[in-house]
Amino acid sequence: MGKIKVEGLKKSFGSNQVLKGIDMTVAEGEVVCVIGPSGSGKSTFLRCINQLEEITAGRVIVDDQDLNDPKTNINKARENIGMVFQHFNLFPHFSVLKNIMFAPRELGKLNEQQARETALRLLDRVGLSDKADSYPNKLSGGQKQRVAIARALAMNPDVMLFDEPTSALDPEMVGEVLGVMKDLASEGMTMMIVTHEMGFAREVADRVIFMDGGYIVEQGTPAEIFGNPKHERTISFLEKVL
Ligand code: ADP
Ligand code: MG
Numbered sequence: 001m002g003k004i005k006v007e008g009l010k011k012s013f014g015s016n017q018v019l020k021g022i023d024m025t026v027a028e029g030e031v032v033c034v035i036g037p038s039g040s041g042k043s044t045f046l047r048c049i050n051q052l053e054e055i056t057a058g059r060v061i062v063d064d065q066d067l068n069d070p071k072t073n074i075n076k077a078r079e080n081i082g083m084v085f086q087h088f089n090l091f092p093h094f095s096v097l098k099n100i101m102f103a104p105r106e107l108g109k110l111n112e113q114q115a116r117e118t119a120l121r122l123l124d125r126v127g128l129s130d131k132a133d134s135y136p137n138k139l140s141g142g143q144k145q146r147v148a149i150a151r152a153l154a155m156n157p158d159v160m161l162f163d164e165p166t167s168a169l170d171p172e173m174v175g176e177v178l179g180v181m182k183d184l185a186s187e188g189m190t191m192m193i194v195t196h197e198m199g200f201a202r203e204v205a206d207r208v209i210f211m212d213g214g215y216i217v218e219q220g221t222p223a224e225i226f227g228n229p230k231h232e233r234t235i236s237f238l239e240k241v242l
Helices: 042-049 074-079 096-106 112-125 141-153 171-186 198-204 222-227 232-241
Strands: 002-013 016-027 031-035 057-062 081-084 159-163 190-194 207-212 215-220
Touching (some): 002 042, 002 190, 016 190, 016 215, 031 042, 042 057, 042 159, 074 081, 096 112, 096 141, 112 141, 171 190, 171 198, 207 222, 215 222, 222 232
Parallel strands (some): 031 190, 031 207, 081 159
Antiparallel strands (some): 002 016, 002 057, 207 215
């Protein structure tokens, strides 16, 4: 069964049609990396999957729930979908621990003690046990992004979406964040990752999707996409980035 199913997805902003008809399924435990030029609609695509953008046409189904069905409780469904952004978006006035505890407490998913235990366990998992009481402005970019991942995991999501999680990081910090993502992948998390890290995509992805101009132009295993791209636009993109 598909964990994420996208059918005929279209998204326009005014007269600008950004997604022009996307069909895709992500299987449970699958890791899909989305690559493509700037402006091709990658972020919009991810944002449509957790309904941060209202879709113009088509369907998005996560865990067998049609997110556009008026009967679906969208806030509930969204709790199942963790999202990590390029710019971390941590709450600056909360400690690291409070950042991670916030959503499960606010949404009543865990009691105070459970939320604290979960946060401490997740901090350990991302290698930041010693930063529980620090504030975000005292952390490096790589540490902030690892906290952001822990925060998303605190809701115990079934699916994790990453939008260029390492693009704002100094090069020496990229590895620590990709390492955490690699661990998640190997533990069986279903993941969609928009990334420019072609080495990571090659190593970790089960499938690579190349987007351009609001379409999925080509998709396949990393070996197929990086080793033997078929479409002219894929070839010319890869020539520029590899
Ligand atoms: P990518 O992530 O591949 O760089 P985006 O999804 O961010 O591409 O953007 C694709 C197109 O959608 C761009 O032309 C951008 O200007 C437009 N777009 C994205 N978000 C909005 C928005 N909130 N309002 C209007 N246009 C938007
Ligand atoms: Mg983007």
